[in-house]
Amino acid sequence: MRHQDSGSLPTRRGKAARNEGPRAGQSRGEERVNQLLDNILERPKLQKLAILAVTIILLAALYYSFLYSPGSDQVAKLSDSVEIARNxxxxxxxxxxxxxxxQRDLQELDKQLQRAVAELPNQKQIAALLEQISAQAQQAGLNVILFRPRPENFQEFYAEVPVEITVKGNFHSTVNFFDAVGRLDRLVNIDSIGFKNPTTAGENVILETTSVATAFRFLNEAERKKVAEERAKAAKAKK
Incomplete structure (x- = not known):
């Protein structure tokens, strides 16, 4: 019996000790807090204000670090995203x-390009154009005495194709010929016009009319490259 009693007493005391542990810890913590508060309250007014200011600063720093700063960064990112989306x-x-x-401008540019292509033939089409000019002279009732192409004059994107023309006929037929050439789809300039050897045939005055008809054609890529190289060499030689 004594053995059982002596064994049971330590057990109850152990439980009591374990139950008193947290309470004792809480009491000691509260006691330390109370001592700290008493210590602060017993200090002079300036020290209490300084401690209060430091406490407020620490609380503000904790708030900024853990609450405000992450939130403000997120707001800034969202604001940037909204601004980018708006822009x-x-x-x-x-x-x-x-x-x-x-679209209207593009259509107009396309029309201008088509008109330019229609007025300026390529190298393969220039021979047909010259034949067409000669045919216009004959249709106007003129005798074609001379139809001689000159060397081409190369520009940056196009070439001038001059042709010496001498026709014989009355003045009215000559004017009709020049008018017909001006109405061609292709661009042709008539200049250097001269008259010579006038004769009469009944009531008509027959003239020999000299002129230079200048047609124009597009340069192909190889020709444009060659022109650019020659101009670069010429510019370098002048320096």
Whole structure:
């Protein structure tokens, strides 16, 4: 019996000790806090204000570090994203608003290109154009005495193709010939016009008319490259 009693007493005391442990810890913690507060309250007024200021600063720093700063960074990122999205939207809206005008401009440029291509033949088409000019002289009732191409004069993107022409006929037929050449789809300039050897045939005055008809053609890529190289050499030689 004594053995059982002596064994049971330590057990109850151990439980009591374990139950008193947290309470004792809490009491000691509260006691330390109370001592700290008493210590602060017993200090002079300036020290208490300084301690209060430091405490406020520490709390503000903790708030900024753990609450405000991450939130403000996220807000800044979202603000940047919103601003970028707004700018992109404005740009796309502006492009969409200008799209009809840009399409009209593109169509107009395409028409201008087609007109330029129609007026300036390529190298393969220039022979047919010269034949067409000669045919216009004959259709006007003129005798073609001379039809002699001169060397081409190369520009940056095109070449001038001059042709010496001498025709014989009355003045009215000559004017009709020049008018017909001016109405061709291709661009042809008539200059250096001269008259010589006038004769009469009944009531008509027959003239020999000299002129230079200048047609124009596009240069191909190889020709443009060659012209650019020659101009570069000429510019270098002048320096």
């Amino acid at each position: 992109e939207k404005a740009i796309k809206q502006a492009k969409a608003a200008n799209l009809p005008r840009l």
